Amino acid sequence: MIKRKTLPIIANLTDGILVFDKQRNLSLINPRAQEFLRVNEKEIIGKPVLELAGFGNLKRLIKILGKKIKSAPMQELTVAENLVLEVSAVPLFEQKKKIGTLVILRDITREKRIEQMKTEFVSITAHQLPTPLSAIKWTLRMLLDGDLGEVTKEQKKFIEKTYRSNERMIGLINDLLNITQIEEGRHVYKKDFYDIEKICRDIISSYKEEIKRKKINFKFIAAKKLPEVNIDKEKIELAIRNIIENAIRYTSSKGKMIVFLQCKEKGKNKKEIKVSVYDSGVGIPTDQQFRVFTKFFRGANIIRMETEGTGLGLFIAKNIIEAHKGRIWFESQEGKGSTFCFTLPC
Numbered sequence: 373m374i375k376r377k378t379l380p381i382i383a384n385l386t387d388g389i390l391v392f393d394k395q396r397n398l399s400l401i402n403p404r405a406q407e408f409l410r411v412n413e414k415e416i417i418g419k420p421v422l423e424l425a426g427f428g429n430l431k432r433l434i435k436i437l438g439k440k441i442k443s444a445p446m447q448e449l450t451v452a453e454n455l456v457l458e459v460s461a462v463p464l465f466e467q468k469k470k471i472g473t474l475v476i477l478r479d480i481t482r483e484k485r486i487e488q489m490k491t492e493f494v495s496i497t498a499h500q501l502p503t504p505l506s507a508i509k510w511t512l513r514m515l516l517d518g519d520l521g522e523v524t525k526e527q528k529k530f531i532e533k534t535y536r537s538n539e540r541m542i543g544l545i546n547d548l549l550n551i552t553q554i555e556e557g558r559h560v561y562k563k564d565f566y567d568i569e570k571i572c573r574d575i576i577s578s579y580k581e582e583i584k585r586k587k588i589n590f591k592f593i594a595a596k597k598l599p600e601v602n603i604d605k606e607k608i609e610l611a612i613r614n615i616i617e618n619a620i621r622y623t624s625s626k627g628k629m630i631v632f633l634q635c636k637e638k639g640k641n642k643k644e645i646k647v648s649v650y651d652s653g654v655g656i657p658t659d660q661q662f663r664v665f666t667k668f669f670r671g672a673n674i675i676r677m678e679t680e681g682t683g684l685g686l687f688i689a690k691n692i693i694e695a696h697k698g699r700i701w702f703e704s705q706e707g708k709g710s711t712f713c714f715t716l717p718c
C-alpha cells in the first residue's frame with residue numbers, strides 16, 4: 373500500500389505512525405509508534421484491530437479510536453506518567469476510494485508539563501494575593517472614611533483612584549481563581565431553583581449608571597411566565613455579568629443593547645431558557661472569532677481601543693454554562709455589533 377521510497381521516511385519519523393487497511397488490519401507501524409505503545413511489530417502486524425487490544429498500550433489507543441478505527445480529531449492519550457500522546461486519525465484515499473486509516477501519535481509530554489507548571493504558578497499566585505489586596509482595600513477604605521484623620525480633597529481623589537485600581541486587581545485575581553478551579557476540576561456547583569428574569573434585572577440594574585453615562589439605548593425583553601431554572605446562582609450571575617459587561621464595554625456611546633429572555637421547547641417535556649444579549653458595538657473580527665472562548669483572548673480591534681479587560685470573562689462564562697448542560701455561542705460582525713446567546717435547561 374505504501375510506496376518503497378516513503379518507507380524509510382516513515383521509519384525515521386519522530387511521530388508514531390500506524391496504518392490500518394480497509395479491513396481494519398494493522399498494515400504498518402513505525403519504530404517510534406512501537407516504542408510509544410511498547411509493542412513489537414512482528415507480533416502484531418497484519419492482525420485485525422479486535423485482536424490488538426492485548427498488546428502493550430494498544431488497548432488504550434483502540435479505546436480512543438474505537439473498534440471501527442474512525443477518523444478522529446486530536447485527542448490526548450496518557451500512556452504513562454511521563455508520556456502523553458496526541459492521537460489523530462485521518463482516512464487514506466486512493467483515487468477517491470478509502471483504502472484505510474492513518475493514525476499519528478505525537479509526543480506532547482513536554483507541552484503538557486509546561487501547561488501544568490503554568491497552571492500551578494497561576495494557582496499559587498491567585499491563592500496568595502487576595503490577603504494583601506484586601507488589607508490594602510480596608511486601609512484605603514479607612515482613609516477615605518476619615519477614620520485615620522482628615523484628608524484633603526486632593527488626597528481623597530488620589531486615594532479613590534488607588535481604591536478603584538485595587539478593586540480591579542481583586543477582580544482579576546478572582547477571575548484567575550475561577551480559572552484555576554475550572555482547570556483543576558474544583559469548580560463546585562451548589563444548585564437551587566431561581567427566577568432568571570430577576571437575576572438578569574438585578575445585574576442590569578447594577579450597571580444602570582454606566583448605561584446612562586454611555587447613553588446606551590437599552591431594552592430588556594422577557595417572555596411571560598418563564599419557568600425557574602436549577603442553577604448555581606452565584607456562578608450563573610458571574611457568567612451573565614461577564615457577557616453584559618462586555619456588551620456595555622464594547623459598545624460606544626449612544627449605541628444600542630437588547631437583553632432578551634425566552635423559553636423554548638426542547639424535545640419531549642423538555643424546555644430551555646435562552647438568554648440573548650445584543651449590542652451594536654465594535655464586533656469581533658471574523659478571523660479571530662474561533663478564539664473568543666479561549667483563555668486570555670482579546671480582539672485586535674479592542675486592544676487598539678485600550679479598554680480594560682483580561683480575556684478571561686468568556687472562558688469562565690462558557691465553562692459555567694456548559695457545567696449547567698447549557699450551550700453558549702455568538703454572532704458578530706466587526707463594526708456592526710454582536711449577539712451572545714446561551715441556554716439553560718429547565
Ligand code: ADP
Binds near residue numbers: 618656672683710
Ligand atoms: P475581556 O476581559 O477582554 O472582555 P472576555 O473573555 O470577556 O475578556 O472577552 C474576550 C474578548 O472577546 C474581548 O476582549 C473582545 O475582544 C471580545 N468580545 C467579547 N464580547 C464582545 C462584545 N460584546 N463586542 C465586541 N467584542 C467582544
